[in-house]
Amino acid sequence: xxxxxxxxxxxxxxxxxxxxxxxxxxxxxxxxxxxxxxxxxxxxxxxxxxxxxxxxxxxxxxxxxxxxxxxxxxxxxxxxxxxxxxxxxxxxxxxxxxxxxxxxxxxxxxxxxxxxxxxxxxxxxxxxxxxxxxxxxxxxxxxxxxxxxxxxxxxxxxxxxxxxxxxxxxxxxxxxxxxxxxxxxxxxxxxxxxxxxxxxxxxxxxxxxxxxxxxxxxxxxxxxxxxxxxxxxxxxxxxxxxxxxxxxxxxxxxxxxxxxxxxxxxxxxxxxxxxxxxxxxxxxxxx
Ligand SMILES: *[C@@H]1O[C@H](CO)[C@@H](O)[C@H](O)[C@H]1NC(C)=O
Numbered sequence: 199x200x201x202x203x204x205x206x207x208x209x210x211x212x213x214x215x216x217x218x219x220x221x222x223x224x225x226x227x228x229x230x231x232x233x234x235x236x237x238x239x240x241x242x243x244x245x246x247x248x249x250x251x252x253x254x255x256x257x258x259x260x261x262x263x264x265x266x267x268x269x270x271x272x273x274x275x276x277x278x279x280x281x282x283x284x285x286x287x288x289x290x291x292x293x294x295x296x297x298x299x300x301x302x303x304x305x306x307x308x309x310x311x312x313x314x315x316x317x318x319x320x321x322x323x324x325x326x327x328x329x330x331x332x333x334x335x336x337x338x339x340x341x342x343x344x345x346x347x348x349x350x351x352x353x354x355x356x357x358x359x360x361x362x363x364x365x366x367x368x369x370x371x372x373x374x375x376x377x378x379x380x381x382x383x384x385x386x387x388x389x390x391x392x393x394x395x396x397x398x399x400x401x402x403x404x405x406x407x408x409x410x411x412x413x414x415x416x417x418x419x420x421x422x423x424x425x426x427x428x429x430x431x432x433x434x435x436x437x438x439x440x441x442x443x444x445x446x447x448x449x450x451x452x453x454x455x456x457x458x459x460x461x462x463x464x465x466x467x468x469x470x471x472x473x474x475x476x477x478x479x480x481x482x483x484x485x
Contacts, residue, residue: 214323220285222415228258231385236407245413250276250283251406257286257385260417264289264296265379265427267419268441270344273303275312275335276408280305282390282401287343289380296324297375299345299352303336305408312336313463316354318364326478328362329464330457340413348442349376351370360446360454361461363478372480379422386410 212477223243233256236249248256269289276283283305290298298319303312313329318326334341345401346353352375354362358477386408390400399409420429429442446454458465466472467481 222417223411224258224415224429227262227415227417228260228382231257231259231383233257245411245412247409248285248384250386251390251408251410252388252401252403255385255387257383259384262381262419263379263381263422264347264417264419265422266348266376266429266442267417268444269382269419270346270414270416271382271384271412272342272414273336274338274340274408274411275303276305276386278404279308279402280312280337280393280408281307281399282388283408284385284387284389284393286383286385286387288346288383289347290383291375291378291380293378297321297378297380298324299347299354299375299380301343301345301354303304305368306387306394307399314356314361316362318352318373318375321371323373324409325466326364326480327464328462329359330461331463332356333457336388340411340431342414345382346441346444347375348354348444350443351445353444354448359457360450361457363446363454367480370479370482372478381425382388382415382417384412401405 221244224239224246225243228246232485233248233254236251236254236256237258238247239245240247246258248258250256271287273285273287275285285303286300288298288300288302296319298317300315300317302315304315306312314332316328317324341357344355344358346355350366353360366376368374379436388401391397420427422460466476470477
């Protein structure tokens with residue numbers, strides 16, 4: 199009796215440990231990059247908050263560099279009047295001809311929607327903005343924001359719904375991020391000169407500090423160390439169906455089209471005035 203209940207208890211503890219360890223600990227995975235105490239790791243590394251006041255914002259970045267991966271973060275954005283604030287969550291390499299994959303959340307006055315701004319830089323070239331409103335209030339609860347980055351495509355998703363796909367079109371002469379390792383970054387900062395309603399609405403510092411919360415970071419990724427990328431610890435990377443080869447199935451494409459039709463507010467590929475010499479080559483094939 200005693201020994202069997204012990205073994206059940208032991209098994210339960212072991213399972214609980216395994217489940218928890220699939221979610222990363224903020225203390226182990228990240229370094230605070232700026233903010234002088236405004237970035238705080240809480241609950242034994244399970245949660246992290248960033249805050250912004252009139253004097254400074256705050257930020258963090260992953261200790262690891264990755265070359266390809268699938269990363270998830272749950273974020274709850276600054277509630278109430280978040281005008282002028284920008285919360286970022288992105289991958290970026292170092293140096294001048296850098297690669298970058300961006301989620302940026304532009305705050306708004308109370309009751310008006312956040313704008314989710316996305317961009318992709320390859321070899322230092324960006325200018326690939328797509329912007330969205332969300333189909334929920336991102337300040338009321340945590341939602342999962344994901345970046346799938348493999349050699350064929352980059353997919354941005356919100357709660358598992360793809361909102362944007364950037365395909366590898368090197369065959370058409372378009373650079374694709376695939377040679378430079380990137381870190382995960384996040385920050386909360388003041389951009390009230392441009393962020394909200396084109397910069398017309400400024401931050402209301404009487405409401406500060408503004409706070410955004412992060413949890414449940416998960417990276418299934420190839421870690422870059424001393425010049426090589428190691429996917430060895432990622433079982434799904436080596437099998438044919440894993441994220442390293444993942445593409446959008448027809449149901450996912452349908453859901454992405456639903457987002458584009460109902461929630462996309464800006465698409466550089468539709469901005470002919472901006473590109474009088476013709477739309478960028480990668481726009482030929484995108485919806
Ligand atoms: C803020 O709200 C206005 C009015 O609804 C909207 O046009 C705009 O896209 C929203 N987002 C930002 C960042 O201004």
